[in-house]
Amino acid sequence: MSIVQIVTIIGSIPLFSLRTFLPAFLTALLLTYPEYFPGLEGVPAVSEEAFISRNWVLIVLGSLSLLEIIGDKNTDVRNLLKNAETYLKPIAFLAINLSLLDETSVEVLQEVQWAAFDPLWVVLAFGALMVHWLATLRRDFLDFLEDIDEDDNLFIGRITSWIEDSLVVFGFLLLIWTGIIMVILYATAIAFFVFIRKRYDKKLEEQKLKCFNCGEKNLPFAVKCVNCKKLQPQIYAIGIFGQKKEELIVNVEKHQLNLLSHRKCADCGNKLDSNRLFQNCHFCGNAHFQSPTxxxxxxxxxxxxxxxxxxxxxxxxxxxxxxxxxxxxxxxxxxxxxxxxxxxxxxxxxxxxxxxxxxxxxxxxxxxxxxxxxxxxxxxxxxxxxxxxxxxxxxxxxxxxxxxxxx
Structure with a gap:
C-alpha cells in the first residue's frame, strides 16, 4: 500500500461520514476527467477499462449525489435515511477505496500532488469503522438539532445541510492539493465537535435538580420526580427550543401543556421517542395525554x-x-x-x-x-x-x- 493510498483512505473518511454518494462521484470524476480540476490540467485520466471511469457509473453516482443533496434539505427524507446512512456510508467508502487499488487509478493518483507524510498502514476495515463512527456522531448531532428545531422552522437543518455539502466539496479539493492539511483540519474539527457535545451533556447533567424526597436527579423543568413521582417544589420553565429558562413556573397545568407541545413527558419532562399520542413514558411510566388530556x-x-x-x-x-x-x-x-x-x-x-x-x-x-x-x-x-x-x-x-x- 502506497503513501498516496494511505492519505486517500484517511482523507476520505470524514467526507464519506457527511455524504454517501457525493465523495464517490467527485472521486470518479477526478480519475476520469482530471483536467476539469484546477491545477490538474496535465494529469492523465485513468484507462477507459477502469470500472470507476465508465460512463454509466458516473451517471449513476452523479444522479444519486444530486438526489442526496436535494433530499437532505427535506426534514422527512433526512429523518428517514439518517439511521440507514450509518451503514450505507461505510459500504460506499469501501467500494470507492477498493476501486482505487487498481493500478490504473494509482498511476493517476501518483501524478497528483497529494501531500505525503510518514507511511501509516491504515487498513480499509479501520477506515470503514471510522466512517461508521463519524456517521453515527453526525446522526446524533442531527437528533440534537431536531430537538431544537424539529420542523426546521428556523431553517437550522437546511443551513446545516448546505454547510455539509460545502465541506465535502471543499474537503475533496483540499485532499487533492494538500492532503495532510485536510486531514489535520478535519481531525481538529471532529475533536472540537466531540468536546462541545461532551460539554453540552455535562451542562445538561449539571442543570438537573435533586428530588427533595428520594434524591434522584431530575430535569430542571420536571413536574414530578422520575423515581418517586413526588411533585417538585422548584420547577423551571421550558423555552421554545426545549432549553431551561431562568424562571420558575407559577401554573403547573400550563407548564405541563407546554411540555406536551414539545413532545415531552408532562411529569418528568423527558423527550418521548415515539410520536404516538397515547403511550407510557419509558423514564417514569406516566401515561401520555392522560392529564392534561x-x-x-x-x-x-x-x-x-x-x-x-x-x-x-x-x-x-x-x-x-x-x-x-x-x-x-x-x-x-x-x-x-x-x-x-x-x-x-x-x-x-x-x-x-x-x-x-x-x-x-x-x-x-x-x-x-x-x-x-x-x-x-x-x-x-x-x-x-x-x-x-x-x-x-x-x-x-x-x-x-x-x-x-x-x-
Whole structure:
C-alpha cells in the first residue's frame, strides 16, 4: 500500500461520514476527467477499462449525489435515511477505496500532488469503522438539532445541510492539493465537535435538580420526580427550543401543556421517542395525554391561535417582513405542537400542499400582508388541527378496541 493510498483512505473518511454518494462521484470524476480540476490540467485520466471511469457509473453516482443533496434539505427524507446512512456510508467508502487499488487509478493518483507524510498502514476495515463512527456522531448531532428545531422552522437543518455539502466539496479539493492539511483540519474539527457535545451533556447533567424526597436527579423543568413521582417544589420553565429558562413556573397545568407541545413527558419532562399520542413514558411510566388530556391540549392551542392570528393582522401591515415573522411565530407555537404527533410519511402530501399555499400567500403578502398573514395562519392551523384530531380519534378507538379484546 502506497503513501498516496494511505492519505486517500484517511482523507476520505470524514467526507464519506457527511455524504454517501457525493465523495464517490467527485472521486470518479477526478480519475476520469482530471483536467476539469484546477491545477490538474496535465494529469492523465485513468484507462477507459477502469470500472470507476465508465460512463454509466458516473451517471449513476452523479444522479444519486444530486438526489442526496436535494433530499437532505427535506426534514422527512433526512429523518428517514439518517439511521440507514450509518451503514450505507461505510459500504460506499469501501467500494470507492477498493476501486482505487487498481493500478490504473494509482498511476493517476501518483501524478497528483497529494501531500505525503510518514507511511501509516491504515487498513480499509479501520477506515470503514471510522466512517461508521463519524456517521453515527453526525446522526446524533442531527437528533440534537431536531430537538431544537424539529420542523426546521428556523431553517437550522437546511443551513446545516448546505454547510455539509460545502465541506465535502471543499474537503475533496483540499485532499487533492494538500492532503495532510485536510486531514489535520478535519481531525481538529471532529475533536472540537466531540468536546462541545461532551460539554453540552455535562451542562445538561449539571442543570438537573435533586428530588427533595428520594434524591434522584431530575430535569430542571420536571413536574414530578422520575423515581418517586413526588411533585417538585422548584420547577423551571421550558423555552421554545426545549432549553431551561431562568424562571420558575407559577401554573403547573400550563407548564405541563407546554411540555406536551414539545413532545415531552408532562411529569418528568423527558423527550418521548415515539410520536404516538397515547403511550407510557419509558423514564417514569406516566401515561401520555392522560392529564392534561387531548381536549385540554387542543383548547390551549386554540387560545394561542386567537392571539397569534390577531398579532399576524398587525404584523401584516409591515411588507414582507411582517408576513414572514408571523409565519415563523405560528410555525413554532401553533403548528409544530400538532406536527410532532403526526407520522412523517403521512404528512408528506399535506406539507407539499402547504408549501404551495405558503408561496401563494407570500406573493399576496408582499402587498396585502394584513389580509394574507391571518388567512394563511387560519388555513394552516385548521389543516394541522384536523390531522391531529383525526389521529387522536383513531388512537382512542384503537385503545378502546384493544381493551375490549383484553377483557
Amino acid at each position: 387531548v381536549k385540554e391540549f387542543i383548547k390551549n392551542q386554540d387560545k394561542k391561535f386567537y392571539k397569534i392570528a390577531g398579532l399576524s393582522f398587525l404584523l401584516g401591515f409591515v411588507p414582507v417582513v411582517g408576513f414572514l415573522t408571523s409565519a415563523v411565530i405560528a410555525n413554532i407555537h401553533l403548528f409544530s405542537p400538532y406536527r410532532r404527533y403526526i407520522p412523517k410519511g403521512s404528512s408528506f402530501l399535506t406539507k407539499v400542499f402547504i408549501k404551495i399555499l405558503t408561496f401563494l400567500f407570500f406573493v399576496v403578502g408582499i402587498a396585502l400582508g394584513f389580509i394574507a398573514a391571518p388567512v394563511y395562519i387560519v388555513l394552516r392551523y385548521y389543516i394541522w388541527k384536523k390531522k391531529f384530531q383525526s389521529r387522536a380519534g383513531k388512537s382512542a378507538n384503537f385503545l378502546s378496541s384493544a381493551e375490549k379484546t383484553t377483557t
